[in-house]
Amino acid sequence: MVIEMRHIFIINPKAGKGKTLKYIPIIKEKFMNINEEYIIELTEKVGHATEIARRYAEKGKCRIYAIGGDGTINEVLNGIVGTDSSLAVIPSGSGNDFVRSMISGNFRKNILTRTINGTDKAVDIGCIDHERYFINIASIGLDAEIAYGAQYFKRKRWIPSKLAYLLSVFVTIFKYKAMKMKILLDSTQEIENTLFIAIANGKYYGGGIKIAPSAELNDGYFEICKVKNISLFKILMLMPRAILGKHEGLKEAVFRKVKNIEVSAERNMLFNIDGEIVQLKHAKISMIPSALNVVIPRSV
Structure with missing residues (x-):
């Protein structure tokens, strides 16, 4: 046979x-x-x-x-x-x-x-700087910092994995400051203080947070979820809705479908790439359909 x-x-x-x-x-x-x-x-x-x-x-x-x-x-x-x-x-x-x-x-x-x-x-998959690929989500800013902190807590055997992310959320949001970023979404450029950007091929990150409710794995586009600099109170109000994927329509969260995004900052940014953390000062992210x-x- x-x-x-x-x-x-x-x-x-x-x-x-x-x-x-x-x-x-x-x-x-x-x-x-x-x-x-x-x-x-x-x-x-x-x-x-x-x-x-x-x-x-x-x-x-x-x-x-x-x-x-x-x-x-x-x-x-x-x-x-x-x-x-x-x-x-x-x-x-x-x-x-x-x-x-x-x-x-x-x-x-x-x-x-x-x-x-x-x-x-x-x-579809995403590609960063023509050398690093991702299949789910790449994110920059607060959520990457939270993911970085969660990795620290996960290494503690006495902390359950599901609790690690939650602990990191509450530790990180009190100390993280929004970063001034230059962002190019296809052909639209923005320069602003940004809390975080999620560049989504899949819908979920952070152990089930539905950050990009309209993302599809095979539509040829990223769904971008971008949040500008907002107060700690508004962050705390936004997060429960984001966990459930109910944050579309909120003025604090901007959504767009794009094929290419370029991000740069004056200092290194943490990137969360499918759960792996790297530091970059500038990145070009491209969509590769049906790859x-x-x-x-x-x-x-």
Whole structure:
């Protein structure tokens, strides 16, 4: 019998505080009855998932599974862009935000089996400075600072992952100051003090905050959510609505559909790129339509 597909499982053993490792015996059991090749790889360092994914993707078409959080997904994405291989997502981190846009309802139920039996679908991706790709959301400003703080709290074993982001919110909003940014949205330029900008391909970030309710993974556009400098009181009023995706229509939040955005500031800005934090003083972000095949799990 002909082997039809290679399945490469890239597992981040640190994601979900080690819970990802439970998938190893489950994968082995599943493939006892599937006549297709499978390989399990464990990441050992930052960027390792990109190296592993690129090594297999360059050998020929395969299905590469990211088993970890949104950072693991981003690393695998950056290893397979430009190849015929597809990205499969087994959400196992603390945020799991990308998969919320991809699957409605209970995305954890039988997720491994459903993904192995899933089908490919082309989705858009974003590119930063022609070298770094993202599939969910890149954000600048307050929310990137919050994400940075959440990473600190997540490293504390006594703090539940879901509480880490909330703790960071309340610590960060009291000390963060809006930054003067030059922003080019397609052909429209603005210079203003900005609290944050979310450049969204998917709808969710921060562990389920629906920051971009109208974003779609395959419409060829980013949805931009931009908030100008506002008072602490207004931030506290805005946040509960933003969590539920009910902030469209508020004058404090500006939404636009764009294909390109350029941002610069007088000092380094924190960028939250699919959950990974980097510092940049200037960035060009471009939409690449239908650039990647993603595995859509079979319906329950």
